[in-house]
Amino acid sequence: MASFKPTKIPVVQQLGEKVTEDTRYWKSFKTTVQVKEFGAITKIDFSPLPPHNYAVTASTRVQVYGPHSQEPQRSFTRFKSTAYGGTFRGDGQLLVTGSEEGLIRLFDVNGRVSLRQYNGHNKAVRVTSFLSDGFHIVSGSDDLTCRVWDVSTAQELFRFSDHTDYIRALAPSTRNPDLFITGSYDHTVRVYDVRQEKCVMSMDHGQPVESVLVYPSDGLIVSTAVALPAVAPPDCY
Template structure:
């Protein structure tokens, strides 16, 4: 009698997104650590110097956190009203922040008291930053002006009033201390030069601008506002290169990674999109609330995200730990010599016959049931939750094996309401999957033959049977259309065949020897 052969499950390729190096890189961040702030997190900025502490502006405070600390290592609470735009200087020693009351405060990171207070704005100051020389501060306010301040003296150097609405975005140049870019709710992005005293370039974004960002080369400029992310070429007079629309709500923030200058954008739709150099989305982070601010550490080790519900989400990059074992590993103890009949130094001869111990095969539960000819129970086992959700190919392999035995109709007959519902849901889920459509179409036909004339007691089963009939009808129409397309293609290929080639193929072979004799 032949031995039982287990069910052969075919290895079927998974359908889904293509896994790339970018996907693996951004997927390598740990589960986020969440820190609760007192209000919506409006600004996050990393210190440019190691260990890359980051400043978080929320409510009336600016907290400074360490890369791995969950409690602030420094706090600035000298604000009477809401604080905005806490930003580090290039050396990481000073920090500047605006406020709802219109004051701009300059802090020493190692102290608590404000070193300077810049007065001049009449409304809230939402964006502040240092120019690249570190001796001047630029600010943008709701009074429609952006001003430049001298750090040593605290005096106002110049003021620009070209915007006609609130200024909510600011990006200073790191290569030229006299240039900075602003974005406003008047839908424009302007490049200002302090030497000329006015803007030198204006771009129309088309929506209220929430964030502006310069690439390291400063040849490209990023502006976000509405659902759009737009890239501008500053070397060509602010010409628009590409307009991205991958978010479903307003894009509030953007930043660049140090590895490959990948662009990251955050939105009120609770998603962060990562773009490659071709501006295609290569990864997507999902969060629990709308995103207001985002920043990535200069070494890409930490990603910090601020949300409207006051939660600060921090993700750390995971590193592979190399285990260096200093203790020598103990060798596995071999069996005692007495278990060998011939002793330690026995060498088998050439004529000896080695009797190998048979390896016991353990069958899966559905294979054991198939071995006992319990096909209905085997199908129920293959339809368990883990199998039909994570490994549908196992369920389909069992269906194919039962059909090969000629007992598929018996396995599907006599079903209870719950078991029939489970089978119908599985068939409806995967019937249009090209990997499983052929066997599941056969299962659907058998189920309709068995249960179409039986009046079901449950309206849910009746609804599933109706959906199955519609699915089979759609599949039938698709097959008919494909057959028509194949017929058209056959006609085209036949008409494209050259007539000379057909005649040459149909003509009998010519005897070259006879032609030479005739000549």
């Protein structure tokens, strides 16, 4: 009988993980922290100034969190129905929101009560923002209009009614305080110029537009949309 020869498994020396700038960067992150809200989150917006607190709009409230805290620093709850689109001003001191009831509210991030209330829309205001000068607010609504408001007087300055379906996306120009972009379920993206009091450009996305973004250079616009399912042709007999 032949003698048994065991298999020799070579032992390979294990090398330590190669340390690079990339691995050091990812290891600097801490474990994930989960913060539970009371309803569907419609928007998260970061303050442009340090310490870069962020506002979470969900259900009937807007809550402001610090970067290292799981508890809200401020909670704005004066909404009778769903709140939408909480957005910081460029100086991080003011916050504007829309609502299901068609009202726009302005808050001081260091306070608790509403500073201003803007009345005029007759359906839900889904998107709100400040123009880049910080003195004007722009809003988009399910009543098919987008409007420009004066921050201090709460007066409606301009109303645009070019869209033929719900307005669900809004982005102000970062360089020009007179320009802003809207996106709608009518499949179009429109550029408005307050100086000319009209839409100066319209683009067909081909699907219901959910979000728009303006590049910091103002040279490019990005839009995203809901892809509608293809409709099968009817059967022929």
